[in-house]
Amino acid sequence: xxxxxxxxxxxxxxxxxxxxxxxxxxxxxxxxxxxxxxxxxxxxxxxxxxxxxxxxxxxxxxxxxxxxxxxxxxxxxxxxxxxxxxxxxxxxxxxxxxxxxxxxxxxxxxxx
Amino acid sequence: xxxxxxxxxxxxxxxxxxxxxxxxxxxxxxxxxxxxxxxxxxxxxxxxxxxxxxxxxxxxxxxxxxxxxxxxxxxxxxxxxxxxxxxxxxxxxxxxxxxxxxxxxxxxxxxxxx
Numbered sequence: 001x002x003x004x005x006x007x008x009x010x011x012x013x014x015x016x017x018x019x020x021x022x023x024x025x026x027x028x029x030x031x032x033x034x035x036x037x038x039x040x041x042x043x044x045x046x047x048x049x050x051x052x053x054x055x056x057x058x059x060x061x062x063x064x065x066x067x068x069x070x071x072x073x074x075x076x077x078x079x080x081x082x083x084x085x086x087x088x089x090x091x092x093x094x095x096x097x098x099x100x101x102x103x104x105x106x107x108x109x110x111x112x
Numbered sequence: 113x114x115x116x117x118x119x120x121x122x123x124x125x126x127x128x129x130x131x132x133x134x135x136x137x138x139x140x141x142x143x144x145x146x147x148x149x150x151x152x153x154x155x156x157x158x159x160x161x162x163x164x165x166x167x168x169x170x171x172x173x174x175x176x177x178x179x180x181x182x183x184x185x186x187x188x189x190x191x192x193x194x195x196x197x198x199x200x201x202x203x204x205x206x207x208x209x210x211x212x213x214x215x216x217x218x219x220x221x222x223x224x225x226x
Contacts (some may be wrong), residue, residue: 033211043217044155045204087155091213100145100215104154 003027004090006103014111017078021106023088024070032091033064035073037084038105044087047073078110116218117118117138118204124224125194133221137206145215146179146189147203148224155203161187162209 004082006023013019025033033050048055050071052063061074075082088103125131137144140141146158161181167203172178176194181187191198201222205215 013173034212034214043219045217046214049212049214089215093213100213102147102155102157 002103003092003101004088004103006088006106008104008106010107010109011030012109012111014058015078015080016078017110018074018076019063019078019108020072020074021086021088022070022072023103023106024068025088025101026069027090027092028066028069029092030069030090031093032082033062033071033093034089035060035062036087036089036102037073038087039084044102047086075108080110080112083110116204116206116216118150118202118218118221120221121219122222122224124226126226127196128193130190130192131194131223133191133202133204133223135187135189135204135206135218137185137187137204138216139185141206141208141216142184143207143209143213143225144187145205146187147218148173149203150200150201158189158202177222190221194223196225199223199225 002011004025035047036044037047038044048057050064054063059076063072085107087105090101092099119134142163144161147155155217159179160168172180179189201220203220207213207215
């Protein structure tokens, strides 16, 4: 069983559409959550942290559901430049051991 | 520079040769991670260093892989007797190891084993 699971996609959406991704995690004790973005042949970069109360950054909204152990990312008014792979990351904070787990990513393509 | 620096950016080697990949983390970051990413695949955890603690080597795929971190800063990932299946992008990330522990990635080393 994977620590973090995501639908790999691809999600192909027209410009201006709203798209949502979900990610589930297995460890209920996980403490911090992130969405990273990875462009083709580039390194992952932090898109946003996911707080318990949910948070919004422009067209991007992230939410956490601890009871069901998933996080979500909503992108409104999609732009061509949003095309990328979105990685879900969960921090389990195990002392002395690797505590960050990455999903395999969800690929988004925004079509003109 | 302010970011994570990796070198070389590209490495082409012959099967059976040893390679060394270098990572220079963000100054002051105590945590350092190595990952491997094959074409079109997700990140595969390799090894994790945190301060002076013993590294978590649980992700290393074989004993041909090793890594060290000298002086709590620069890290070197060594692959001995490289195989074609070692071809991938090797990514290094560093973080403060505290709080939300956001990871910052280097641009990676693209390794091609012929």
